[in-house]
Amino acid sequence: MLLKNIKILLNCKYSFLPPKKSEIIIFDQHSLKIISTIFNLKNTQVLKTRKEEINLFILLKNFINFKFTFFEYLMSFIIYSQAKVVTTSIDNNKTFYKIASNCSATTIFFQNGVRMGHNDIFDLLRNAKELKNIRNSNFVNLMFTFNQMTSDLYKKIITGKTFISGSILSNNEKINKNKKSGLIYISLFRPESKRKTHPNEIRLVRLLEKYCIKKNLKFKILCKFLRGSKKSYEEINFYKKTLKKDFLVIPNSLERNSYKLLDQSKIVVSSGSTMGIESLGRKNRTVIINPFPNVHPIKRNFFGYFTKRKNTGFFWHNGVNEKKIFKILNNVKNCKNKNWHKIISKCEYETTKHDPKNMRLKKNLIKILAQKKINFKKYLRT
Numbered sequence: 001m002l003l004k005n006i007k008i009l010l011n012c013k014y015s016f017l018p019p020k021k022s023e024i025i026i027f028d029q030h031s032l033k034i035i036s037t038i039f040n041l042k043n044t045q046v047l048k049t050r051k052e053e054i055n056l057f058i059l060l061k062n063f064i065n066f067k068f069t070f071f072e073y074l075m076s077f078i079i080y081s082q083a084k085v086v087t088t089s090i091d092n093n094k095t096f097y098k099i100a101s102n103c104s105a106t107t108i109f110f111q112n113g114v115r116m117g118h119n120d121i122f123d124l125l126r127n128a129k130e131l132k133n134i135r136n137s138n139f140v141n142l143m144f145t146f147n148q149m150t151s152d153l154y155k156k157i158i159t160g161k162t163f164i165s166g167s168i169l170s171n172n173e174k175i176n177k178n179k180k181s182g183l184i185y186i187s188l189f190r191p192e193s194k195r196k197t198h199p200n201e202i203r204l205v206r207l208l209e210k211y212c213i214k215k216n217l218k219f220k221i222l223c224k225f226l227r228g229s230k231k232s233y234e235e236i237n238f239y240k241k242t243l244k245k246d247f248l249v250i251p252n253s254l255e256r257n258s259y260k261l262l263d264q265s266k267i268v269v270s271s272g273s274t275m276g277i278e279s280l281g282r283k284n285r286t287v288i289i290n291p292f293p294n295v296h297p298i299k300r301n302f303f304g305y306f307t308k309r310k311n312t313g314f315f316w317h318n319g320v321n322e323k324k325i326f327k328i329l330n331n332v333k334n335c336k337n338k339n340w341h342k343i344i345s346k347c348e349y350e351t352t353k354h355d356p357k358n359m360r361l362k363k364n365l366i367k368i369l370a371q372k373k374i375n376f377k378k379y380l381r382t
Contacts, residue, residue: 009054012053013052014054014055015055015057018058018080019058019080020081022044022045022083023082023084023374024044024085025077025085025086026046026087027090027093027099028088028093030089030090031087031089031090031112032046034112034168035087035089038362038381040380043378043379045081047086049074049093051070054073058077071099074095078105079103083105084105084374085105087110089110089111089112090112091115092115092120094121096109100160101137101138107140107141107142108141108142108143110168111144111145111150111167113274115150115153117306121157122153122157122306125156125157131157135155135159136159138157139158142161142368143158143160143161143162143163144168145163145165146165146281146352147164147166147348147351147352147353148349149307151163151164165355165360166353167274167352169278170282170352170354171354171355171356171358171361173259176259176260177263178264180263180264180265181217181218181265182217182218182219182265182266183217183219183265183267183268183269184220184222185208185219185220186270186273186276187223187235187239188201188272189201189223189224189234189235191234192234197238198292200320201291204289204325205242207320207326209243209245209247210322211329212247215333217267219246219248220265221239221248221249221250222261222275223250225252226251226252226254232251235251236249262278263282263284265284266333267329268285269286269289269329270286270287270288271291271302276288277351278352280347280352281351281352283344285333287317287328287329288303288316289317290303291319293311293318304316312328314332315328365380
């Protein structure tokens with residue numbers, strides 16, 4: 001452990017000046033994308049939590065006071081900054097809960113993605129005997145979540161208040177109501193170095209291609225990895241090898257507006273991605289397919305797991321049965337708008353509801369923080 005810490009200290013970057021006094025600290029640099037849609041960043045300070053950069057002033061101050069753990073470093077940074085609010089979008093970060101339990105600042109997290117029952121924070125729910133102790137040891141003042149289901153699950157493992165905000169990134173993008181065309185599939189691909197491609201992934205993509213040919217729909221693939229990267233090359237090459245007919249691969253890029261692409265498609269197909277849930281919140285015709293229904297423990301990671309839904313519903317299916325998938329795709333494609341909206345509104349407990357420009361969320365924050373004598377308006381991005 002000592003050698004590992006020495007290696008980290010030798011390889012990371014350093015900032016030499018003391019942290020500036022900031023009323024709002026953003027916990028983890030990866031939070032910036034979401035937090036910047038709500039807060040004016042000019043009035044904030046980022047606390048880098050992945051050891052990519054260390055503040056030497058705080059580090060030496062801690063050493064002098066015989067404080068050697070990284071948690072103590074994070075706490076000292078926050079205390080020195082005199083923060084009134086510490087906020088993050090890494091909502092499944094256990095260290096953040098510990099920070100919240102030990103500091104006087106108001107702590108806020110905003111959910112950034114779908115939370116799973118495997119390799120994620122809700123793994124804690126499996127330890128039923130310890131749930132009370134887990135909840136008592138975890139604390140966050142304010143938790144803004146996608147939906148009521150996630151709020152209810154977080155309440156079982158964290159003490160604090162929850163609010164339904166929906167997806168902040170999706171809320172920030174206006175729903176595009178232009179003419180829709182084609183079927184778009186949100187890529188499930190991961191490099192072979194991360195995990196081996198399951199045969200059902202290949203079968204699902206080929207079934208979608210077959211359906212598009214049959215229905216004369218353009219088949220579009222919304223890729224995950226950034227254009228020009230090695231992973232992007234592997235992803236595009238995977239689909240070129242897997243598919244035979246005409247299809248459109250859309251690589252990820254800084255310029256790409258993924259929500260607009262979803263809005264402009266007749267059918268959206270997802271295999272458990274956050275974007276699939278966001279698409280439902282935007283009232284797009286969305287089908288969620290879990291191609292690994294019998295692969296343990298992956299089966300805990302797809303639609304309806306926490307609410308114990310049946311394997312097949314109007315817009316979801318666990319498996320790669322061609323007949324069932326084609327039937328669901330037809331049902332969703334041909335459903336009248338009024339009926340579609342009625343069907344997905346019944347699932348809002350576990351999906352998400354669109355809040356244009358996060359106005360409802362911002363009003364809640366202004367009201368709540370005013371009770372703590374914090375003038376949030378001056379930090380608000382308008």
